[in-house]
Amino acid sequence: AQTVTQSQPEMSVQEAETVTLSCTYDTSESNYYLFWYKQPPSRQMILVIRQEAYKQQNATENRFSVNFQKAAKSFSLKISDSQLGDTAMYFCAFPGREGAQKLVFGQGTRLTINP
């Protein structure tokens, strides 16, 4: 079975600090996309960042970047200069079995940014 594991149920940091959320996955695919989604307290899920597995370069979106280790099947999210608005649940997601049209989500990490 395809699985995604987020080993940190909760994390808490001070504003302006850097925080890294971890995600590991299991797949037999060679070419795929990986995603980090953010769910603020208002509940609507939004895409934070996407990584294409065949690209060597790690994706970056402003203060958000990933550390993608394909061989290790690791896909961590780094948030630099964290802000109060970054407080949310974060979900890692990746594709299921070959040919499937669906994402498999991790259990989520609840991140709290403290003032």
Add this chain to the structure above:
Amino acid sequence: NAGVTQTPKFQVLKTGQSMTLQCAQDMNHNSMYWYRQDPGMGLRLIYYSASEGTTDKGEVPNGYNVSRLNKREFSLRLESAAPSQTSVYFCASSRVARSNTGELFFGEGSRLTVL
């Protein structure tokens, strides 16, 4: 910009009652999805519709039915609600046929409680 709209946002049912969750998107997306979110389990796919006129089971389809009414609308029906179906339900859509390559756009969620 409505995006993905779900109704109702909250619902309380008694065991055995039926109800339908409605979802509509105005982004001309081909694919639509229903997920449920439970604490510690991330999001799990219930059903999806890759395109108008097609529906397929996801990871946890038992106890649910869906209808892709047209390209815009995708409804989820609980025929005989059970307490195990207490959850937050999310509708999502994507432009591409494969959610594992494209961004998912989510609704705000519907919190369902079955007593």
